[in-house]
Amino acid sequence: MGYPPLDPTLTGDALERQLLATWKHERLFERTQEAMRYGPPFVFYEGPPTANGRPGIHHVFARTIKDLVCRYHTMLGQGVTRIAGWDTHGLPVEIEVERTLGINGKKQIEAYGVEKFNRLCRESVFTYKTDWESLSERIAYWLDYAHPYVTYTNEYIETVWWLLKRLHDKALLYRGHKVLPYCPRCGTALSSHELALGYEEVQTNSVYVTFPLAQDPKRQLLIWTTTPWTLLANIAVAVHPDLEYGEYDVNGTHYIVAVERAGDVHVGGRPLAQAPRVAGYHGRDLVGQKYVRPLEVVPLPQEGQRAIVVAGGFVSAKEGTGLVHMAPAFGADDYAVGQQYGLAFVNPVAPDGTFQGTRWEEINGRLVTDKETNRLIIERLKHEGRWVETRPYTHSYPFCWRCDSALIYYARSSWFVRTTAVKTRMLEVNAEIGWHPPEVGSGRFGEWLENNVDWALSRDRYWGTPLNVWECEREREHREVIGSYAELAERWGGGKRLPPDFDAHKPHIDGYTWRCRECGGTMRRVSEVIDAWFDSGAMPYAQWHYPFEHQADFKAHFPADFICEGVDQTRGWFYSLLAIGVAAFDALVYKQVIVNEHVLDALGQKMSKSRGNVVNPWQVIEAFGADAVRLFLLGQSQVWVRKRFDKAQIPDVAGGFLNTWRHTYKFFADYVGDWTPESSAPPVAERAPADRWVLARLDEVVATVREAWNGYDVSVGVRAAMDFVVLAPAAPFLADWLHRALTGTSVHLASFPADQGRREPELLQAMAAVRKLASLARAARETRGLAVRQPVAKLQVAVPAAVKGRAFADLLDILAAEVNTKGVEVAGSDHELVRLKGKADFRSLGRRYGKDTPRAAAAVSQLTAEALQALERGEPVRAGEFELQPEDVTVTREVVSDWAVQADGPYVAAVDPRLSEDLIQEGLARELVNRVQRLRKEAGYEYATRIELSVAGADDILAAVSAFQGFVAGETLARKVLLGAVLPEADVTREVDIEARRVTIGLRRHDGRKGGTR
């Protein structure tokens, strides 16, 4: 039978596509799942990608890591859960649909119709699903795509409701009023983890503004703000009670600022600190003072204090003036102060972010974050005599992570999960998680938990899991949280079934109303939907429709043994999984997590559409094959180090390795013929050193890879595997091709090799030395232009004393064959082959020996080889009166003889370049054999075909063949060799050049049949 040939013209891409077809035909993935079904479970949770937008190279990265870990555990005999999932709700989907419809914002959505809009959202979700599935399949990311969890299904939503009700029962769900980061474009508040996604450095115009005291307008509070638009809603000014304030006289006006700030605040172009200070006191002395508000264009409510100085512990003298203007509608601190002091509340900004209902016509309808709005306000402040200075200010400002609009802080009614109540438990649970790398768990994620604020859960949007809270129209506190559809049916219809086409989404769900049990008013669902991060964090339960179905499945798949996502998920999915697990069940949700870093472009820049540097994964795979891309991504550097994706580097990282295995296999298949591994191979100890070396090296690699992968260190394992070959989880295609070629079965149904404890450290070290010497010897031969097939008489080598031993001696035959030499001699020490010379470093010596340096340098030139070797080892040596340090001397090597010598530290290979007549003849004979072998192939002979051979032409070639006839005949399987004539009726006759000599070679089958067998 023999082993199948590997077509050298077959590209990686083509080879992999052939295998994909085979896998599909064999249902290989399903078979691996079935085979390991009863193995000990290994639970993996797929972080659901938003099926919205095409997958990029960074998705290939995360998916490759996930796949490697899952394949590895499958090969360890574990039953690995590999359920696909899709995150389908939320703003990204809405925005996509808005774009398709050419509409913008909530008003237009409502005009279009929420029902139609949500139907489009549902349909659009899977626009990209096929892209995701086919790319995942192409890179061999094995998941069960036929039975995914999908967050918009009624079942999924029911579980989410059940979880929310559970939180409500634990008093962890509440309606609050909070100032939240808010996107006026999307019309929704952002949770703090979403907020963290969108900070950018920007420059804005900050202004210094005066607030004259009501009692004495020539005394003026000076405030500084980076958001002048909030001044329209100014209600108070806060000072720090303990801070020192001063009044500075500029032309009769007394400006009040914190003393520490006076050097930085300018009036009329000069720092206040240079003006006479006419009064000084603590902040608390100012509290209660009334002032005159700026920009009186917004009607204020009757109730509440206003235009008053208050105390705030948050005020500092780090920047600004040490006085902070307060607009309770637009700042978290402001709102808290408002509650504390009973301040009036005024909000002239509509939910779309524009000014509404002010007495200033020109400003109504303008977006507050617009530059022009800012300009108009500053103009008016100048006009009113309140403006002191405009100063450009560079700071980190939050933008909507989804639509890039500038966010504003905005007081809204909102629903929260009281995560702060379980903060301590979250920290404890986090400490149990195995983070890879650990610093994400203790650093980025741990700090995130330390600074936990309640999870702002609700969104004023349309396409999402509807918040399952119903409130009484008459009295909001008459409230019910519905935890299942059965409960909904019971409330709504008194046991009547829900309609068969029941849809839990807006607007349908809002048709379900009933009578308030307390007052008879109508119970209506609140308008909000929930944060889609809550959906994805609910997947451990909702993928099973727990607790309504699959209770046993849920229990068997909780918690996860392993998850893996990008570093941005510390505030996303890593958090939502953990927060829900701890808040609802006090449970650990995932045990091990690999956090992969971002993939940057070749120059280290973030990939983005606008830069045009986004890598199309399909193109890269087509060019190199998925295995090469996988090996590159996994092996180039640690997965938690930022990765520059330079496709030019793929061949450097993966190409050499992949070529080696192709050549190795070809060599094997060409020469091995029908050989099969003997079932009764001799005991290891009796085998040839090369065999024992391979086995010991295999065990060493297996142990390294297992240790790395058991510890979730993907890259170290991949690199160790690439040094040898244990590859299936990392490069599933090539590994499978090879395994099938050798054994006829898929590697993915095989077990991961076990370390059988064959160590032989002495042999491994000796083989490493032999490999190094072989490459030095080859390099040495090249320096004298000695062709590969030209044997040489002798190779002399030197190695460190520690290497010399029986194992090394046993391998010298291998070395001789590799280097094509008649003999190998081991020198007693390397200075028999090369002369070590010491060169003094005058600068280094000069520092210690000053004017004695020339004498010290002379001592260096007298050093013995032993002394120089000691210096090389990093040991100091004495030379007469001088103590020499390693840095004082550069050790060089000079070739002693006329042999061809190459050295690498203490490893030296010296090749005797002198060729006897015999050696030259043998070289020519070997060249001839090489030409004959090529012609055998050309003739289509099999490896065992016996031939007749004729050689005619140059005399010295004929003489060489004659001298080495036995060798030539044996190598070429020639039963007859005809010299000086040309075979009649040859299958092939060819003139060839051998070392600038011309000969004619003829070949024919020994049995006389003509032609090849192909």
Ligand SMILES: [Zn+2]
């Ligand atoms: Zn937005």
Ligand SMILES: [Zn+2]
């Ligand atoms: Zn009621």
